Amino acid sequence: MGKSIPDDPPALDLARAALFLDYDGTLVGIAPTPAEARPDQAVLALLGRLERRLDGALAIVSGRGVADLDLMLAPLRLTVAGLHGLEVRPRGAAMPVCAGDAGLLTPARAAMSAFTERNPGTLIEDKRLSLALHYRLNPNAGGAAERLAEQLAAESAGALRLQRGKMVVELLPAGRDKGRAIDDLLTLDDFVGRQPVFVGDDVTDEAGFRVVNERGGMSVRIGSAEATAARYRLSDVAAMQAWLHGSLDRESV
Numbered sequence: 200m201g202k203s204i205p206d207d208p209p210a211l212d213l214a215r216a217a218l219f220l221d222y223d224g225t226l227v228g229i230a231p232t233p234a235e236a237r238p239d240q241a242v243l244a245l246l247g248r249l250e251r252r253l254d255g256a257l258a259i260v261s262g263r264g265v266a267d268l269d270l271m272l273a274p275l276r277l278t279v280a281g282l283h284g285l286e287v288r289p290r291g292a293a294m295p296v297c298a299g300d301a302g303l304l305t306p307a308r309a310a311m312s313a314f315t316e317r318n319p320g321t322l323i324e325d326k327r328l329s330l331a332l333h334y335r336l337n338p339n340a341g342g343a344a345e346r347l348a349e350q351l352a353a354e355s356a357g358a359l360r361l362q363r364g365k366m367v368v369e370l371l372p373a374g375r376d377k378g379r380a381i382d383d384l385l386t387l388d389d390f391v392g393r394q395p396v397f398v399g400d401d402v403t404d405e406a407g408f409r410v411v412n413e414r415g416g417m418s419v420r421i422g423s424a425e426a427t428a429a430r431y432r433l434s435d436v437a438a439m440q441a442w443l444h445g446s447l448d449r450e451s452v
């Protein structure tokens with residue numbers, strides 16, 4: 200299936216844009232387990248060039264934790280919003296600012312552990328401030344994993360919210376999402392006054408698309424399968440990288 204040409208985003212205006220990129224399924228392809236989804240040297244070089252040309256107005260906005268993202272992106276140290284905005288770490292700061300109470304997840308952690316023991320191939324990604332239950336390696340357990348997460352969210356009486364993703368359900372403290380993370384990042388010196396551009400691939404990115412649209416920015420969803428608030432589409436990770444390369448090359452002529 201080819202790219203849908205009318206939906207392709209225009210080239211980035213690197214002098215004016217603030218660029219926010221999701222990680223999994225956007226910057227790197229989805230892998231069987233989170234640890235296997237790593238950027239190659241070409242992607243790291245691309246990010247380094249973008250950060251310089253955007254004068255630092257580049258951030259990764261992901262469901263992963265900040266420490267995990269730093270490890271994946273080393274030796275780069277970019278501005279990152281992790282755990283759907285529960286952690287925000289500007290590029291120059293030593294530590295992330297965290298919002299959310301890890302203690303809220305204690306009962307859910309025990310219940311999810313019991314679930315993974317009963318369902319081989321499912322695995323917990325424990326991000327301290329959030330708990331993701333992956334069933335990519337055992338898709339038949341998906342329905343039961345969803346029901347467990349729904350039940351645990353209901354039992355928290357509003358303290359935890361359920362975030363669905365691709366072959367994953369996640370519980371995290373209520374009140375933060377990628378849209379709020381982008382709003383916060385836009386107040387930082389590197390980003391203030393710029394036009395927000397957000398690229399993502401999943402339902403978790405829709406809150407980010409809505410915020411960017413409200414602010415007159417550009418929203419881009421990767422893939423063509425699902426309805427989206429994004430105004431533009433790119434077919435896959437390779438098309439996204441080609442679009443970024445094109446934006447860089449256009450302006451360096």
Ligand SMILES: [Mg+2]
Nearest residue numbers: 221223224401
């Ligand atoms: Mg993603």
